[in-house]
Every structure is written in structure tokens, then in C-alpha cells.
């Protein structure tokens with residue numbers, strides 16, 4: 001049965017998944033790039049950005065698997081881009097260029113209506129105004145038997161966790177302190193939600209932690 005997964009989600013030692021003051025020039029917020037130092041050198045990321053080479057090993061294995069077997073993605077409007085408020089026009093089509101790395105339908109949570117945007121390579125961005133349940137229903141239908149990945153950002157992951165809708169959470173704890181930003185787990189009782197740690201692996205750049213929900217498919 002298909003699962004709802006949060007994968008390769010990076011968190012600072014002090015619990016932030018994005019830095020403060022996200023902007024066009026600083027999509028991850030101040031200091032946010034330090035969260036992803038484990039990811040940038042991997043072969044998976046290098047191929048994603050059209051490069052060659054890259055590291056293999058544990059970080060790359062997690063990175064590669066995080067992209068496999070996904071039938072649909074869900075993301076929040078802030079992960080999709082820096083535009084806030086009503087869409088002024090249709091010019092913003094994500095950070096990822098003409099051929100985004102998703103290659104499946106992506107459901108973007110937003111309060112502001114917008115027609116779907118079809119990109120090259122199988123990615124279509126659908127804008128969902130009805131909340132997390134509607135987005136998940138549509139993503140499950142689109143994904144058929146495959147998994148649904150909750151891509152981020154922080155607010156989106158928190159909502160799906162709090163609603164008890166996530167089956168598996170792979171966190172990448174990065175050795176960085178952000179001090180402020182978007183707190184990922186504040187006020188969320190993971191054991192009460194049924195999660196336990198089923199795997200942890202340390203590398204030079206991160207600690208990978210897999211949390212699995214009791215009774216998940």
C-alpha cells in the first residue's frame with residue numbers, strides 16, 4: 001500500500017528546517033544553505049542540477065532513495081517560491097527551471113487560486129485551496145499505488161504530522177545552528193503520534209534518522 005513520506009528533510013541542531021527571512025535571493029532563509037551541506041556534494045544532487053560526478057555512499061543512498069517511487073508530491077506555497085499574497089501573474093513557475101526534478105504531479109498548498117502549470121518532464125504544479133486533506137486525496141489519486149512525498153516546507157510538514165497523516169519521516173540532522181527560523185518539531189509530540197526511531201546512521205556531514213509510525217502500511 002502506498003505511504004505518505006517526508007524524506008531527506010534537513011533540520012538544524014536547534015530544530016529549524018528553514019532560516020529566517022526567506023526571499024528571492026535567499027530561498028532557504030538566512031543560513032538555510034548550511035542545512036543541506038550533506039546533500040549538495042552527492043551524486044543525486046549533482047545529477048539533478050545537470051552536473052556529473054558527485055559523492056556516493058550513505059548520504060547519496062538516502063538522497064537517491066528519497067526521490068524513488070514517488071507518485072506525487074505535496075508542497076507549501078513558500079517552498080514553491082518567494083511570491084506571497086495573490087499571484088500577480090503566471091510568471092513564477094518554481095525554483096527548478098523548465099524541467100523540475102519531480103516528474104510527477106505536485107500539489108501546492110495555497111490560499112490563492114491559480115490554474116495548473118505543466119512543465120517539461122512530467123511535472124505539473126496543481127494549486128490546492130482546500131487544505132491538507134484535499135491535497136492528500138488528490139495526490140493519492142494521482143499517485144495510484146505509489147508513495148506520496150510531503151516535500152516541505154516546515155509549515156506543510158508540521159500540518160501533516162499534526163494531523164497524523166505521515167507514515168514515515170526521514171530527518172537529516174545537520175551540524176549547524178540557525179538560532180531562528182521555521183521550527184520543525186516545536187510542540188509536536190512524535191511518540192504520542194506513534195513514531196519511533198527505526199534507523200539512524202551518522203556520516204561526516206549529518207545524522208540520518210528514520211522515524212516510522214506504528215501500524216503504518
Ligand SMILES: NC(=O)c1ccc[n+]([C@@H]2O[C@H](COP(=O)([O-])OP(=O)(O)OC[C@H]3O[C@@H](n4cnc5c(N)ncnc54)[C@H](OP(=O)(O)O)[C@@H]3O)[C@@H](O)[C@H]2O)c1
Nearest residue numbers: 009010018028076077078079109110111152153154155156
Ligand atoms: N529543511 C528542508 O529539508 C526543507 C525542505 C523543503 C523546503 N524547505 C524550506 O522551507 C521553507 C518554506 O517553509 P514554510 O514553513 O515557510 O512554508 P511552506 O510550508 O512551504 O508554505 C507555507 C504556505 O503555504 C500555504 N499553505 C500552507 N498550508 C496551507 C493550507 N492548509 N491551506 C492553504 N494554504 C496553505 C500558505 O501560503 P499562502 O497563504 O500564501 O497561499 C502558507 O503560508 C523554505 O525556505 C524552503 O526552502 C526546507
